[in-house]
Amino acid sequence: MDDRAPSRRRVLVGAASAGAVGLASLAGCVGDEEADDEDAGTDGDAEADDAETDEDVVEIETREGEDGEPNFVFDPSIAELEPGDTVRWVNTDGVFHTVTSTDSLETRSESGEFNEELAAEGDTVEWTPEEEGLQHYYCEPHVGFMIGTLAVGDVDDEEFEDAEEIHEDPEGVDEDADDADADDEDADDEDEAVDEEFVDVTGEDVVTVETRQGEDGEPDFVFDPAFVTVDEGTTIEWVNTDGVFHTVTSTDDIEVRSGGGEVFDSTISSEGATVEWQADEPGTQAYYCSPHAGFMYGAIEIE
Secondary structure, three states: OOOOOOOOOOOEOOOOOOOOOOOEEEOOOOHHHHHHHHHHOOOOOOHHHHOEEOOOEEEEEEEEOOOOOOOEEEEOOEEEEOOOOEEEEEEOOOOOEEEEEEOOOOOOOEEEEEEEEEOOOOOEEEEOOOOOEEEEEEOHHHOOOOEEEEEEOOOOHHHHHHHHHHHHOHHHHHHHHHHHHHHHOHHHHHHHOOOOOOEEOOOOOEEEEEEEEOOOOOOOEEEEOOEEEEOOOOEEEEEEOOOOOEEEEEEOOOOOOOOOOOOOEEEEOOOOOEEEEEOOOOEEEEEEOHHHOOOOEEEEEEO
16 A cells, blocks of 8 residues: 555444444543553554454544544544444544545545534544444545545445545546546636735735635635735734635645645634734745635735
8 A cells, every 4th residue: 555645443332332322522631541552553553453442332533643643633543343233433643633424435525424623632533323324524624635434334346445645646536537528627717716926915914814705706725815925024924714624725836725724734724813923034935725625725926
């Protein structure tokens, strides 16, 4: 397998529990299970050693990527379980993540089954599938590379193998999907038009950029103004005005809107949320919103 892929450890747990556990966000540490966490991180002969199990609970952690992996991963990224078993996602890296269901790892758009936040270290989310089949999910702020799959009961072998291939190179597949979407939406180009004309706001100490829903001929969401020219030392303040989850993620190349985040990578997840960055060095800094990377982006020209 590709060394870049998240660990594809699988776990098969026992029979279904008698009661179903609903989807919930629960803040707090796992506590007594820390010792088991250490055991789960070591190699073992049995597949069940590869993830936490508490009776009929499969535990999946968020963590920073290691050698050859993306920046952040779900671990294990693929888990096998039975209908009625509970999946528990645990934030172990302290970075804002979501657990967002999707019907397709290629398109990675929300399916509506679940969409919950793992906002801080120790936060947990639980979900209990009742039907057999594959359930895919992703993290909205890191949609380009942070994905997972649950194989519930008996699943189609071919579909499972396809999912494994995507997990081996989640960034590459996502880029392919973006290309395919672009081809399919040629007729809707006017709806994806982005105004890349720079607005001169030099002379201002603080420049505010808002997120908002797109209007006539614009994409679904935009930064406004997205492209600005500022003086060196100016503070850029991004403000969420539409109440939709967004990120402000730096990129070295405005045409490459995945990964990135070396200069800044922050969430503005709800209405009124803000993030600031000081433009200290002359040049151009491009950025984008991870969940809407296909059309929501901008750049700061620093004089």
